[in-house]
Structure formats: C-alpha cells, structure tokens
Amino acid sequence: MLKNPSTKYQPFPAVALNGRRWPSRTITQAPIWMSTDLRDGNQSLIDPMSIDTKIEFFEMLVRIGFKQIEVGFPSASQTEFDFVRRLIEENRIPDDVTIEVLTQSRAELIERTFESLDGVPRAIVHLYNAIAPSFRKIVFGLGKDEVKALAVEGTRLIKQMAAARPQTEWTYQYSPETFSMTELGFAREVCDAVAGVWQPTPAHKMIVNLPATVEAAMPNVFADQVEWMDRNMAFRDSIVLSVHPHNDRGTAVAAAEMALLAGADRIEGCLFGNGERTGNVDLVTLAMNLYTQGISPGLDFSDIDAVRRTVERCNQLPVHPRHPYAGDLVFTAFSGSHQDAIRKGLAQQRADAIWEVPYLPIDPADVGRNYDAVIRVNSQSGKGGTTWLLERGIGATPPRRMQIEFSRIVQGVADRSGVEVTPQGICELFRKTYFDAKGPLARATADTLSCNGRSFPTPPAGADAAQYAASIAKAIGRSIVVVDIEEQRTAEGKVAVFVGVRIGAAGEVGQAGIHCYGAAIRESKEMAVIDAVMASVNRGIGVTAPDEQAALEFA
Numbered sequence: 320m321l322k323n324p325s326t327k328y329q330p331f332p333a334v335a336l337n338g339r340r341w342p343s344r345t346i347t348q349a350p351i352w353m354s355t356d357l358r359d360g361n362q363s364l365i366d367p368m369s370i371d372t373k374i375e376f377f378e379m380l381v382r383i384g385f386k387q388i389e390v391g392f393p394s395a396s397q398t399e400f401d402f403v404r405r406l407i408e409e410n411r412i413p414d415d416v417t418i419e420v421l422t423q424s425r426a427e428l429i430e431r432t433f434e435s436l437d438g439v440p441r442a443i444v445h446l447y448n449a450i451a452p453s454f455r456k457i458v459f460g461l462g463k464d465e466v467k468a469l470a471v472e473g474t475r476l477i478k479q480m481a482a483a484r485p486q487t488e489w490t491y492q493y494s495p496e497t498f499s500m501t502e503l504g505f506a507r508e509v510c511d512a513v514a515g516v517w518q519p520t521p522a523h524k525m526i527v528n529l530p531a532t533v534e535a536a537m538p539n540v541f542a543d544q545v546e547w548m549d550r551n552m553a554f555r556d557s558i559v560l561s562v563h564p565h566n567d568r569g570t571a572v573a574a575a576e577m578a579l580l581a582g583a584d585r586i587e588g589c590l591f592g593n594g595e596r597t598g599n600v601d602l603v604t605l606a607m608n609l610y611t612q613g614i615s616p617g618l619d620f621s622d623i624d625a626v627r628r629t630v631e632r633c634n635q636l637p638v639h640p641r642h643p644y645a646g647d648l649v650f651t652a653f654s655g656s657h658q659d660a661i662r663k664g665l666a667q668q669r670a671d672a673i674w675e676v677p678y679l680p681i682d683p684a685d686v687g688r689n690y691d692a693v694i695r696v697n698s699q700s701g702k703g704g705t706t707w708l709l710e711r712g713i714g715a716t717p718p719r720r721m722q723i724e725f726s727r728i729v730q731g732v733a734d735r736s737g738v739e740v741t742p743q744g745i746c747e748l749f750r751k752t753y754f755d756a757k758g759p760l761a762r763a764t765a766d767t768l769s770c771n772g773r774s775f776p777t778p779p780a781g782a783d784a785a786q787y788a789a790s791i792a793k794a795i796g797r798s799i800v801v802v803d804i805e806e807q808r809t810a811e812g813k814v815a816v817f818v819g820v821r822i823g824a825a826g827e828v829g830q831a832g833i834h835c836y837g838a839a840i841r842e843s844k845e846m847a848v849i850d851a852v853m854a855s856v857n858r859g860i861g862v863t864a865p866d867e868q869a870a871l872e873f874a
C-alpha cells in the first residue's frame with residue numbers, strides 16, 4: 320500500500336444540498352422490493368445458474384413474497400432467453416408477480432428482449448447505460464450528449480416495441496448506470512430526457528433506478544444524491560424512484576436505508592448480498608432490519624435456514640456463519656457474560672411482551688431457529704452458559720453455588736481440550752461428577768447402605784437429608800452437615816435433588832471441612848434425597864483427582 324494514498328486516490332466530493340431532510344426522517348413502511356438474484360446475482364457467479372436452478376430460485380422468491388423479480392438478460396445467452404420462455408409458456412408467473420428483464424441500449428438486443436417476452440401478461444423492461452465521466456471517457460469514448468442519446472434512443476425503441484404489443488402490460492425502467500459517480504445535474508438531465516420520451520403518468524409510472532454500481536462514497540453521500548434527485552427530477556409524481564446499491568465499501572445496507580429516508584420507493588438487491596464483486600445490497604438484512612423495528616417487510620423469512628440452503632446450492636457460494644440474521648453463529652454466544660444475559664433474558668421474556676433479550680436482536684424462533692444453538696460452551700464461557708445447557712439437558716437448575724463449582728469443572732475440561740464442550744458432553748460430565756460419584760458409600764439393599772462393604776440401615780421412610788447425613792456420618796465416623804438442598808420436579812415428572820454437604824472430622828463444627836455437592840434424579844423424592852446425599856458424601860471423601868479436588872472448594 321502507498322504511504323500517501325492521496326497520490327492515487329481522491330476523496331469523494333460532498334453533495335451541495337441545503338436543508339437536507341433525510342437525516343430527520345424515519346422509515347415507517349417497507350419499500351417495493353425487487354430481487355435481482357437471477358440477473359445481477361447470476362451474472363456474477365462462477366458458473367451461472369442452469370434453467371432448472373433458476374426455476375427453483377424463482378419459485379422460492381415467489382414464496383418469500385417478491386412481487387417484482389428481475390429474471391435475467393434474455394439477449395445475453397440462449398439459457399437466459401429460454402428461461403424467460405419457460406416461465407411464460409409454463410405459466411409459472413403468479414398473477415401478482417411481475418418479471419423484469421435487462422437490456423443494453425442496442426437495437427438487436429432490445430428486439431431479442433421483446434422476442435423473449437412474447438405473450439407475457441406483465442413485464443418490466445429495464446434499460447441501462449453507464450453515464451459517469453470515467454465510463455463516458457474510457458468505456459464508450461462518448462461525450463455527454465451522445466451518452467444521453469444512447470439512453471433516449473433505447474427508450475424510444477422500447478416504447479415502439481411495447482406499443483406494438485398491447486396485449487402485455489408494460490412497465491419501463493431506466494437505470495443511469497454508475498449514477499452515484501455521475502455529476503448530479505447530468506444524471507438528472509439524462510433521466511428527464513428518458514422520462515420525456517416515455518411520458519409516464521401518475522397512473523402509469525415508470526421506474527427510475529439509481530445505482531451505486533460501484534459503491535464509492537459513504538452512505539450519507541448516497542442519501543444526499545438520492546434526495547437531490549427526489550427534489551429535482553422531472554415527472555417525479557409519475558416515477559417510482561428506485562435504488563440499486565452495491566457493497567464495495569461494505570455499507571450497502573446503510574446506503575439503502577438512508578436512500579429510503581431520502582425519498583426512494585423501491586430497492587433492488589439480492590438475497591444474502593450476492594452480486595457483482597462484494598455484492599448487491601442484501602435484501603434479507605434490509606427486510607429483517609425493518610422487522611426488528613416493528614415494520615412488516617412483506618417478505619417472509621420464517622424459515623431462513625431453508626432459504627439460505629437453497630441460495631447456497633443455487634449460487635454455489637456459502638453464506639458466512641456471521642451473516643446477519645441467517646448465519647449459523649448469529650444467535651450463538653460462547654462468552655460467559657453474553658450467555659448469562661441471554662439466559663436471564665430468555666427466562667424473563669414473556670411470550671406476549673416486546674422482545675427484550677440482551678444480545679439477541681430478534682427472537683431466533685421468528686426465523687425458524689430453535690434455541691439449541693443460542694448458547695455453546697468453550698473455555699470463554701461461564702456458569703450461565705453451562706447452566707442453560709444443563710437445564711435443557713437434565714431438565715433442572717442446580718443451586719447457584721453448585722453452578723459455580725460445575726462451571727469450573729467444565730472450564731477446566733474446555734481449557735485442556737481447547738475446543739467446544741458439547742451440550743451432551745456437559746450433561747454427561749454433570750452426571751459423572753454428581754450423579755454417579757463413586758466412593759466408599761453404596762446402596763446395599765432397599766433400606767440399607769454400605770460403607771467399604773459394611774452395611775448399616777437407612778433412617779425410616781420419610782426421613783430428610785439431614786437425617787440421612789447423620790446416619791452416614793455415624794457409620795463413617797465423620798461430621799456431615801447439609802448446607803444446601805434444593806428439590807425440583809423435572810419436565811419428565813421426576814424429582815431432582817441437589818445436596819451440598821460439609822464434611823469434617825468427627826465432631827467438627829463450624830466452617831471447617833470440605834464442601835461438596837451431589838445430585839440425583841429419581842422417580843420418588845425419597846430415593847432422590849438419599850442418592851443425592853450419598854453422592855455428595857462420596858465426592859467429599861472419595862475424590863482423588865487434583866482438578867476435581869480444586870473444584871470442590873467454593874469461590
């Protein structure tokens with residue numbers, strides 16, 4: 320990279336716009352959406368879609384709720400042409416959907432475009448030509464008037480051809496390609512000239528689509544450009560003002576949203592931001608951003624994973640795991656403080672209340688995700704995350720001090736392995752640690768326990784944990800005090816008992832000795848209590864592993 324990039328690159332000029340209105344507006348309704356996945360998205364793929372793939376994609380777009388779909392560039396190739404024919408001949412276009420096709424301003428291409436549309440009930444014919452200074456100079460070698468004439472001539476030709484086919488309801492769209500890099504006065508001049516030929520009316524509007532063909536400035540600059548056009552274009556009441564942001568600076572979503580504030584009525588883009596180079600603006604993110612503000616986007620992503628899978632298969636491109644709303648990891652927290660807040664938020668969230676779960680901008684269930692992956696545990700995780708997974712795995716919540724103790728054991732495992740501990744792994748570790756703690760105590764018969772092979776009776780039916788502890792203490796010659804006990808009913812209707820004991824030397828009182836927990840889930844409370852006490856004592860007197868021993872000491 321250059322030490323002084325100003326020798327090669329220059330800052331984008333600001334727009335002279337007095338009293339700009341867009342910064343103080345808010346978005347209150349969804350725009351008209353136009354999916355250009357099958358055109359701009361498709362033209363940027365390594366291998367363009369086959370006809371069958373395009374049909375699959377088209378049908379998905381219809382299911383999502385798109386009413387305008389750019390289906391291709393029919394004069395570009397036989398595949399593109401045949402796809403349009405199949406949509407029409409096989410009656411695949413629903414009555415409330417309008418297909419759109421793109422063409423350059425060249426007579427033979429426009430003719431072929433109309434040929435592809437023969438018999439279509441409705442269609443948008445979309446003409447483009449680049450009008451920015453560098454394109455005039457480098458690509459076309461044309462002056463301003465000639466570039467304008469290219470747009471005007473193409474429009475005239477399309478108007479003639481449309482008029483000759485009155486059985487179709489035609490809409491005309493013009494895109495001054497490279498709009499955002501063009502002098503605003505000239506962009507308006509070209510658009511006004513095109514509209515002057517088409518003669519749109521409020522009842523029969525045309526679409527003027529303003530592309531950031533290559534995103535070259537901050538989104539506020541694009542908003543200024545759009546507001547300037549909104550204020551100054553001729554025929555404004557007869558024009559649907561559309562924008563087509565690309566994402567070269569990574570700010571296409573912001574540019575599109577600010578363009579809506581600035582007066583745009585319609586947005587063109589692709590699902591998950593596919594498209595030339597860094598892509599077109601991502602329509603999924605835009606739609607879901609509206610949704611999070613309580614505005615219905617009119618697009619349905621209730622099963623966002625199914626949409627993502629189809630798009631990935633058709634485009635043969637992966638969607639990033641951190642892609643907004645749709646990526647595999649976007650509703651997942653690994654870090655302790657995030658997990659803690661999410662767990663508390665989900666516990667407090669009422670089904671009929673405004674969504675207010677920390678770190679989750681939307682309810683994953685709204686896009687068809689479950690809560691399974693919301694929390695995943697590795698060495699960055701804390702007790703909140705571990706407890707969440709336990710709650711879901713064993714159906715009960717250990718007491719707080721036990722959560723702290725177990726979380727340290729999990730962290731030790733994660734730290735040593737360096738990888739995630741699975742939910743199954745966490746439940747298994749909990750079971751091994753607290754349910755099946757091996758030690759000198761065991762059940763001998765239904766109403767006797769044994770310690771190192773010597774049997775002694777359990778207290779009578781209905782005894783509590785303290786009584787069991789006392790009887791075990793007597794048998795093993797130690798002091799055992801129950802310091803914590805919690806009983807819960809699991810979702811399966813069993814009884815979960817968590818017991819914390821302090822074990823000391825015989826007759827020892829106060830805080831001396833070691834504290835440890837045991838747990839049991841059983842059909843009956845009595846069985847659960849005795850097994851949990853037994854497990855806690857076994858852990859206290861039977862553990863040998865240094866890590867576990869360390870974990871036994873409370874924080």
Ligand SMILES: CC(=O)SCCNC(=O)CCNC(=O)[C@H](O)C(C)(C)COP(=O)(O)OP(=O)(O)OC[C@H]1O[C@@H](n2cnc3c(N)ncnc32)[C@H](O)[C@@H]1OP(=O)(O)O
Pocket residue numbers: 359362392394395396422423424425447448449458459469496532595
């Ligand atoms: C920003 C965008 O996404 S625009 C859409 C881009 N999409 C595509 O290009 C995909 C489909 N395109 C194609 O299949 C081909 O480019 C075709 C069939 C349209 C044209 O192919 P070719 O005739 O071989 O021309 P080529 O692809 O080299 O295009 C460049 C020519 O088109 C001219 N051109 C470019 N845009 C336009 C336009 N909007 N109107 C008229 N002419 C144009 C160029 O000036 C150049 O002309 P030149 O050869 O006289 O210098």
Ligand SMILES: CC(C)C(=O)C(=O)O
Pocket residue numbers: 359421447494496497528530531532533563565
């Ligand atoms: C054809 C136009 C709208 C385009 O794709 C662009 O300018 O990016």
Ligand SMILES: [Mg+2]
Pocket residue numbers: 359530532563565595599
């Ligand atoms: Mg584009």
